[in-house]
Amino acid sequence: MAATSAPIKVDVGTDQLISHAAHFLGKAKKDVVELAVREYIESHRSEINEGVRAALSQLDGSSASAISLLADVPTDRLQDYGGMPAASE
Template sequence: MAAATAPIKVDASTDELVSHAAHFMSRTKKDVVEAAVREYIDTHRDEINAGIKTALGQLNGSDAAAISLVTGLSLDDLNDLGGLPE
């Protein structure tokens, strides 16, 4: 099965850097971006995993916990705003 592609928007200066790198490395812009993203994720994997573990630790399976995580509001703040239906 062919992989789907999705557009990524970057500012003009980043697009220019990618274009120059692709040209001088005889690669496509897609190849340069893919390699850069993979390298970035590999470099920051421990940080990413720590963030995932923190997020999962805040979830207890309730709607209130999920909304708290997404909004940044504490469970007490949500209750002060009227709480959530059971």
């Protein structure tokens, strides 16, 4: 399966840093970004895992808990935003 790519947007200053690094390392900009992101994620893995565990602890298998987590709205406040549809809907 061929690798696909997706565009990302960075500010002008960051793009210049990437361009300079790529030039002086003799690499493509996309390679510099890929390596940088992988290194960043690896160095912050424990924080990411902690966030995942915190999110999972909020889920109880209900649609309300999933919507609450995704919308960043406490389940007891979902009714204020229109509530949850009845199971038959």
